[in-house]
Amino acid sequence: MSVSPNVLGSRSTGDRVRGTAFYIVLLVSVTIGFLLLGVLLVDVVRKGIGYVDFTLLNEPNSSDPQRAGAGPAIRGTIYMMVLLLVMVVPIGVGTALYLEEYANRERWYNRLLEINIQNLAAVPSIVYGILGLAFLVRGIGLGRVLLAGALILTLLVLPTVIVASREAIRAVPDSIRQGAYALGATQWQVVWRQVLPAAIPGIATGSILALARAIGETAPLLLVGALTFVAVNPTILGSFTALPIQIYQWVGRPQEEFRLLAAAGIIVLLAILLTMNAFAIWLRNRYQRRW
Amino acid sequence: MAATDLTAGAQPDTVRLRAEGRRWGELAVKVALGLCALVSVATTIGIIIALVVPSVEFFRQVSILDFFSGDRWAPLFEPPSFGVQPLLVGTLVVTFWACVVALPCGLGAAIYMSEYARPRVRSILKPALETLAGIPTVVFGFFALTFFTPLLQDIGTGVNVFNVLSAGLVVGVMLIPVVASVSEDAMSAVPQDLRDGAYGLGATRLQVSTRIVVPAAISGIIASFVLAISRAVGETMIVLIAAGGIAQITFDPRDQAQTMTAFVGATGIGDVATGSIEYKTIFAVGLTLFVITFVMNMLSIRLVRKFREVYE
Amino acid sequence: MSDMESAPAAPAKIPGMDEKLLEERARETTSTKREVLFDVDTLNVAYGGVPALKDVSLEIYKNYVTAFIGPSGCGKSTFIRCFNRMNDLIPTASVEGTILYHGTDLYGNEVDPVEVRKRIGMVFQKPNPFPKSIYDNVAFGPRVLGWKKDLGDRVERALRHAALWDEVKNRLKASAYSLSGGQQQRLCIARCLAVEPDVLLMDEPASALDPISTTAIEDLMHDLKREYTIVIVTHNMQQAARVADMTAFFSVEVDEERDIRTGILVEYDQTPTIFTNPTDKRTEDYVTGRFG
Numbered sequence: 001m002s003v004s005p006n007v008l009g010s011r012s013t014g015d016r017v018r019g020t021a022f023y024i025v026l027l028v029s030v031t032i033g034f035l036l037l038g039v040l041l042v043d044v045v046r047k048g049i050g051y052v053d054f055t056l057l058n059e060p061n062s063s064d065p066q067r068a069g070a071g072p073a074i075r076g077t078i079y080m081m082v083l084l085l086v087m088v089v090p091i092g093v094g095t096a097l098y099l100e101e102y103a104n105r106e107r108w109y110n111r112l113l114e115i116n117i118q119n120l121a122a123v124p125s126i127v128y129g130i131l132g133l134a135f136l137v138r139g140i141g142l143g144r145v146l147l148a149g150a151l152i153l154t155l156l157v158l159p160t161v162i163v164a165s166r167e168a169i170r171a172v173p174d175s176i177r178q179g180a181y182a183l184g185a186t187q188w189q190v191v192w193r194q195v196l197p198a199a200i201p202g203i204a205t206g207s208i209l210a211l212a213r214a215i216g217e218t219a220p221l222l223l224v225g226a227l228t229f230v231a232v233n234p235t236i237l238g239s240f241t242a243l244p245i246q247i248y249q250w251v252g253r254p255q256e257e258f259r260l261l262a263a264a265g266i267i268v269l270l271a272i273l274l275t276m277n278a279f280a281i282w283l284r285n286r287y288q289r290r291w
Numbered sequence: 292m293a294a295t296d297l298t299a300g301a302q303p304d305t306v307r308l309r310a311e312g313r314r315w316g317e318l319a320v321k322v323a324l325g326l327c328a329l330v331s332v333a334t335t336i337g338i339i340i341a342l343v344v345p346s347v348e349f350f351r352q353v354s355i356l357d358f359f360s361g362d363r364w365a366p367l368f369e370p371p372s373f374g375v376q377p378l379l380v381g382t383l384v385v386t387f388w389a390c391v392v393a394l395p396c397g398l399g400a401a402i403y404m405s406e407y408a409r410p411r412v413r414s415i416l417k418p419a420l421e422t423l424a425g426i427p428t429v430v431f432g433f434f435a436l437t438f439f440t441p442l443l444q445d446i447g448t449g450v451n452v453f454n455v456l457s458a459g460l461v462v463g464v465m466l467i468p469v470v471a472s473v474s475e476d477a478m479s480a481v482p483q484d485l486r487d488g489a490y491g492l493g494a495t496r497l498q499v500s501t502r503i504v505v506p507a508a509i510s511g512i513i514a515s516f517v518l519a520i521s522r523a524v525g526e527t528m529i530v531l532i533a534a535g536g537i538a539q540i541t542f543d544p545r546d547q548a549q550t551m552t553a554f555v556g557a558t559g560i561g562d563v564a565t566g567s568i569e570y571k572t573i574f575a576v577g578l579t580l581f582v583i584t585f586v587m588n589m590l591s592i593r594l595v596r597k598f599r600e601v602y603e
Numbered sequence: 604m605s606d607m608e609s610a611p612a613a614p615a616k617i618p619g620m621d622e623k624l625l626e627e628r629a630r631e632t633t634s635t636k637r638e639v640l641f642d643v644d645t646l647n648v649a650y651g652g653v654p655a656l657k658d659v660s661l662e663i664y665k666n667y668v669t670a671f672i673g674p675s676g677c678g679k680s681t682f683i684r685c686f687n688r689m690n691d692l693i694p695t696a697s698v699e700g701t702i703l704y705h706g707t708d709l710y711g712n713e714v715d716p717v718e719v720r721k722r723i724g725m726v727f728q729k730p731n732p733f734p735k736s737i738y739d740n741v742a743f744g745p746r747v748l749g750w751k752k753d754l755g756d757r758v759e760r761a762l763r764h765a766a767l768w769d770e771v772k773n774r775l776k777a778s779a780y781s782l783s784g785g786q787q788q789r790l791c792i793a794r795c796l797a798v799e800p801d802v803l804l805m806d807e808p809a810s811a812l813d814p815i816s817t818t819a820i821e822d823l824m825h826d827l828k829r830e831y832t833i834v835i836v837t838h839n840m841q842q843a844a845r846v847a848d849m850t851a852f853f854s855v856e857v858d859e860e861r862d863i864r865t866g867i868l869v870e871y872d873q874t875p876t877i878f879t880n881p882t883d884k885r886t887e888d889y890v891t892g893r894f895g
Contacts, residue, residue: 015495022497026407029399030416032392033467037423040434047437094327102321103328104694115592117331122518122588123581124525126552127338129559130577134341138565155334162331175731179791181692183744183798184721188320193747198734216427219527219552223559223573244429251433251532259437266430273425289734314715 044270048263056264061246065257070265073246076146076234077215077272080242083150084157084214089207091154092161093196096203099162100169101191121159128156129223137225144225146240152220157210164206168199201287208280212273218244243269342581345574352568358575364538364554366572377538378576381455381548385530388459388544389466389523394516396463397470401512404471405478406500417472424468432532435461440533449545453535456544462529466519473518477511477598478504514594521587525580527552551580625844625875638665640802640832641686646700648681648690655681656866659700661851668824668833670843670874673853674889678866679836682853683804685709686834687723688716721748724795728807730787732779732794737771740779740790744798757797765793766823785816792823796831803827805835809842821846840890843874850877852886 059069095117103110132152136142172195180190221242234240243265250262350358353373361374400420404413440457443450450456481504489499505512535547536557549557555573563570641663648656656678663669671679681690688709690696702709709719733740741758750757758775762768767789771782779790788808795803805824809817824833824846837843843850851871855864870877870886881887 015497019495019497022500023407026399026403029396030403032396033400033423033464034419036464037426040426040430040438043434043438044430091327091330094324095331098321098324098328102324106694113328113332116335118592119585119588120331120334122521122584122591123338124522124527124552124584126525126527126555127342127577127581130555130573131334131338131341133559134345134574135337155330158331158334173731175727175729176733178689178692178727179731179733179794180743180747182687182689182720182725182727183747183794184717185743185747186317186717188317189747193743194733212425216425216429218427218429219531219556222527222556244427247429247433248528248532251429251436259433262433263437266433269427270430273427277422277425 041270044263044266047260048265048267051261051264052267056261056268061249065255065261068250068258068261070243070246070268072233073241073243073265074268076240077243079146079234079236080150080153080240081211081215083147083236084153085207085211087150087154088158088161088210089203092158092207092210093165093203095158095162096165096169097191097196100166101187101195117159117162120155121163124219125156125217126219126223128152129220131155132220132224137223142237144239145237146234147236148224149221149240149242152224153214153217156217156220157214160210160213161207164210165199165203168202168206169195171202172198198289201283201289204287205280205284208276208283212276212280215273215276216244216269218242218248221245222248243272338581342574342578345571346578349568349571349575352571353575362540364549366569371568373572375551375576375579377540378549378551378554379579380540380542381530381534381538382524382550382552382580384455384542384544384548385459385462385526385534385550386520386523388456389463389526390516390520392460392463393466393470393519393523397467397515397519398474398512400467400471401474401478401515402500402505404475406496406504417475420468420471423465424472426465428465428526428528429532431461431465432458432529435529435533451535451545451547453533453547454545455530455534455548458530458532458534459544461533462523462526465526465529466522469522470515470519473515473595474508474512477508477515480511480598481507508598510594511598514591514598517587517591517594521584521591524587525552525584527556531556551576555580625878637667639663640665640704642701642703644701644703646682646685646698646702648678648685648699649697650693651695652697653863654865657856659866659868661868661871663832663834664849665832666828666830667848668828668835668846669849669851670847671834671836671851671853672838672840672843672889673866673869674855675838676864676866677853677855679853680806681866683806683834683836684725686802686804687720687725689720689725691716721798722800723802723804724798724800725804725806726788726791726795726808729811730784730791732782732787732790735779736776737779737782737790738775741793741797744794748798761793761797764796764827765789766819766826767793783816785812785819788812788816788820789823792820792827796827800831802832802834805833807836807838810838817842840878844878847874850874852877852881852883852889854885854889 055067055069057069057074058071059067060072061070062068099110099114103113105111129152132148136148136151137144142148176194176198177190180194185193222245225239247262247265247269250258250265253259358373358375360376361372362376363372363374364377365372400416404416408416435457436453439461440450440452440454443454443457448456485503485507486499489503494502530550531553534550534553536549536553537547538549538554539546541548555577558569558573563573639662643662644660646656646659647654659682671683673679684690685698685702686709690698698710700710704719704723707714733743735743738758741761742754745751745754745757759768759772762771767786770786771777771790774781779787782790788811792803792808809820812820821842824835827833828848835843835847849871850873852869853866854869856867857864870881870883872882876882877886878890881890
């Protein structure tokens, strides 16, 4: 193809057609996901909104769709989240502090530790369920209880909390640490009084997002015994169920009404998730420090 | 208090520069934090033990050859059959259809965000993709079963109520953000000079994107593909809800099939007797699943590190 | 240091140098009796095996202001950080040689760097106040040391000493970031003073500040040296002439083969001597602006 002598001429037709076609292909790629998401949301709301009421939020499950609710499931989810928060934040932040402030990067075991965490983040969630089944439910005989579910979810989202905390800790400028050391503070004093307080907004945001992910996890809970027909309120060492499990159970029923109930449950679940994400974003914008 | 009133000739002892026993506190802190870090190590060790020990017992009763070469999976039948191929094929087919959606759309979205979109549009798109990624899989499963499958049936494809096509395509949609975000990261890392050089020669945006940027970011893009495949293999709820529960070898997307993950999920929820052969199948299949995803994850991590090294 | 035969007859004039100031400085330092606070002997510092500072030996005198000057890369910041063991925080750094402080080697086996830093404070080039209130910034040191009584008094005393009290006394709870650059640096000085150190190390304390703030800091040094010993690193020769009693000139030794640049101490003397009558030609070249 020879170069046209007219430098100011427009591009060849072929180029323009190809360019436009490509642009359209890209736009389609981008919008397919959102389009389906939009359709999904509309569909779910249409199906389920009629069933979002007091019964749904409070009553236990029942074989009569008119009387069935997700009360114990919602409560189970909330209790598990509280337990999860209490367990995952100290361990996750502790690990992050160790890796960022104390560990010598040259040592092989510390590098192995980092690779290990990266790996754990990508393990399929159902494998965590298998872990729970083998060790907690059957192994030490804990049985199919709330605590087992909370423990497994803790391990599942631990890598996420670690990564988010590390970023928050790393963002604290080194000049702050230097200033504190120069005043005669010990390493722990520097970490506890300067680094950690400055990193809290980032840690909090990351933890809430990790929690939001855990709420929607179903597969591990299947194996760890979230039963689908629980009529009593959950206790730490008692049988339990969770909202996503309840949704799953309803979806599996042939009757159309249970499908609608499932949609209603999904609305509640998405509402909780939306609130948590919005809160995390608000936290990030309000307290984020621009170093 | 510091001794500030020293005159020349004072004893050196008046200035104590030794630690006062504070060292034990610091050591205790380091140990405590190290223990936190060990939790993740313990998790990995736990996973390996949990998978390997029962699998070893399983493979004493069922030969590995039979396991991998058998084409009938019926552990609860009399006599039971432990050929894992149906589960492998099920996983393969679902993953295939997921890739059909996720890889092109994810890459296309990434190219759009990286090369075409205005900054304002990108700043909306990125969080929007994160939102898509945050939808629980059980919701996608519901969608696949109650909306997508009937839709496919309505347009006359003749799919089953439970079918791998519906499940696979929805898994693909779920994975678009995964491919898009990792690919986009890789493409952003390509230095602007490369693009400027090409634009300066009169190349079109299409040419720059496909001939300069994508090849330069290729290891990151492949990493995103591998990651998506790994996630597709490990996906449970969507297939459990929408793909069916009959383990059969079929390449017809309109049929139902059972994946490895669906089998583990369906079996684990029930009350199988501990120590029975059915119980052990959970772990044998789980181990197979874990090994496959582990290999792919390691590959993906390597590739990501490669693209980071080149440009950072 | 005695005159050497090879010294030039009339040293070249240094632009901007105030002769009267130097004479005053000369009078001050010769009239008082010198007391050794730090005795540095054959100090060598290397980063990851690459030597950064070679064979430095000198004495720092009590209640003097001592300046380290020299071109960039000559190791003056590395050297000053040896005095409060801040180089310990860099994993690849290795220090050989001794620094005697009140007769004890700072790098001795039994010595705890944390204790060292309580007595030898440091102010950094870029002001680095903590993301806390003005009060909490100054109170951080005493709190960390366990001095909980009379905290308010300590804070006030430190802020007065740093010539900042009047400007902030009504907004102690305000964030430290609401202060100007010069004020932030004085806050950092107050922060150091609150732990009642012996010595203040200052690594180019005014290089990030405007001229007015710089003058304020220099005046402060003049006041502070009555009670403290001050060591400063500066790339501004006029500043050294203005504030320092003793000046050490560092330069760079280049190993062409291995492409390594190592810092060495060239000359150390009273400030007027360094600037008007240096012994070493390299010093003269630097202070007259022929190089560096």
